[in-house]
Amino acid sequence: MVKYELKFNDEHCKGCGLCANFCMRNILYLDDERINKSGYNLISITDPALCVGCAYCAIICPDSVIEVKKNG
């Protein structure tokens, strides 16, 4: 069951990778196959069910791209 939902404002992402580096579950990665209109690689999630909702990724993002929501 996926307890937390991550929403990315993709067009604001600059592909810095900070969120991926700070994710305690190591489930975020810079995706070579996805880019936004500005040409930056986007973040993808390996397994959303492993997210613990800590929101470190959202806090560390310099561009406020990520929103962490609890499901249910």
Ligand code: SF4
């Ligand atoms: S909320 Fe925490 S566990 Fe979930 S993706 Fe962000 S840093 Fe990783």
Ligand code: SF4
């Ligand atoms: S920290 Fe923010 S700007 Fe950097 S890759 Fe992650 S979502 Fe994109």
